[in-house]
Amino acid sequence: MIARASTTRRNFLAGGACLCCLPGARRAFAAPGPFATAEIAEGIHIRRGLDEDATQDNDDAIANIGFIIGRDAVLVTDPGGSLADGENLRATIKRMTDLPIKYVVMSHVHPDHIFGAGAFRRDEPVYVGHIRLAEALRQRGDYYSSALAKVLGPKSVGAPVAPNMEVREKAEIDLGDRIIEATAHPTAHTMTDLSLLDKKTGVLLPADLVFVGRVPSLDGSLQGWLKELAKLKQIGALRIVPGHGPVSVEWPAGAASIELYLAILERETRQAIANGIDIEAAISTVAQSERGKWKLFDDYNGRNVTEAYKELEWQ
Numbered sequence: 001m002i003a004r005a006s007t008t009r010r011n012f013l014a015g016g017a018c019l020c021c022l023p024g025a026r027r028a029f030a031a032p033g034p035f036a037t038a039e040i041a042e043g044i045h046i047r048r049g050l051d052e053d054a055t056q057d058n059d060d061a062i063a064n065i066g067f068i069i070g071r072d073a074v075l076v077t078d079p080g081g082s083l084a085d086g087e088n089l090r091a092t093i094k095r096m097t098d099l100p101i102k103y104v105v106m107s108h109v110h111p112d113h114i115f116g117a118g119a120f121r122r123d124e125p126v127y128v129g130h131i132r133l134a135e136a137l138r139q140r141g142d143y144y145s146s147a148l149a150k151v152l153g154p155k156s157v158g159a160p161v162a163p164n165m166e167v168r169e170k171a172e173i174d175l176g177d178r179i180i181e182a183t184a185h186p187t188a189h190t191m192t193d194l195s196l197l198d199k200k201t202g203v204l205l206p207a208d209l210v211f212v213g214r215v216p217s218l219d220g221s222l223q224g225w226l227k228e229l230a231k232l233k234q235i236g237a238l239r240i241v242p243g244h245g246p247v248s249v250e251w252p253a254g255a256a257s258i259e260l261y262l263a264i265l266e267r268e269t270r271q272a273i274a275n276g277i278d279i280e281a282a283i284s285t286v287a288q289s290e291r292g293k294w295k296l297f298d299d300y301n302g303r304n305v306t307e308a309y310k311e312l313e314w315q
Helices: 009-013 023-030 083-096 119-121 133-152 222-232 254-276 280-282 288-293 297-312
Strands: 038-040 042-045 067-070 074-077 101-105 127-129 165-167 170-174 179-184 192-197 204-211 239-244
Touching: 038 170, 038 239, 042 083, 067 083, 067 179, 074 083, 127 133, 165 170, 165 179, 165 254, 170 239, 204 254, 222 254, 222 297, 254 280, 254 288, 254 297, 280 297, 288 297
Parallel strands: 074 101, 101 127, 127 165, 204 239
Antiparallel strands: 038 042, 042 067, 067 074, 170 179, 179 192, 192 204
C-alpha cells in the first residue's frame, strides 16, 4: 500500500538512499511528540524503525534510532529520518532525562538515519561522523533533501548536518561513567559507515552494517561489507542493535542471515559474469533463492545485483 505523497524505493536508491516502514504502525509514528523505546541494555534506549518506504504519514521514521544515557550526558545514536522524526526523538529523551544531549552520532550518509540531526541544534551538541561523511553530504545532500521533501513536505525534512567531530579510525566518547568507542569502517554498506561499542555493557551498534529481516542495500562494496562483518564478529559483543529489524539481536548469531545473503550475491554474480550473462539478465536471476526470506526484497535486490556486478566484472 502506498500512502499519498509517497516515493518509490528505486527513486531514492538512484541517489544511494536507504528508506523503509510498516503500514500497521503508521499512525503511531505520525503523531508528534515522544515515542516508545525499548531499553535493550542499561541506559541504551532504541526505537524500532518501520519496514516500509518513507511516506508523508510516517515522517521517514524507518530506521532503528535511539540514545545512550551516561552519568553526565546523553549520546544520540542516529537522530532519525526527518526533522519531524528528530524532534520526536528529542522529546522522548527530554521526557526521560534532564541530562544534556552532548553528542549526536550520524552512522552513515543515508537520510533515514541522519536527517533528524537539525532537531538537536538548540542543544549545541558535538555531531560525530565518519571522516568521509561531510564530503558525501556535499555530494548527495541536496538531492536527498529535494527528493525527501517531495514525500514529506519541505517543513518536515530538515537540512543535512555535517559532523564537527570526524572519526578517521577510532575515537572514544566519554559520557561520564561509560565510554563509547566509535569506529570508522572502510567502504562496506556505504563509504561512510560508523559503528559504536558501549564499553559499559558490551553492546555493539553497527547501524546499517547489519540488517535483520529487511533486505540489505548495497551502496559501497560487497567484498568490503563481508570483510567488515567478519571483523565485527571478532569484537566479542553479545548483543547488537541492527540498523533495521528488531531493536537488538544476539551476536554473532545475528550476522548469519546477512552474511548468507551477501555471500550468495557475490557467488552468483561472479557465476553470471563467468557465464557471459549480462547485467540486465543477472538482475532477474541472482540471489532469487533469498526472495522469501527478506522484506522489501524486490525493491532492493535488483540494485544490489547491479552494484555487485559493477564491482566484480573486471576482477
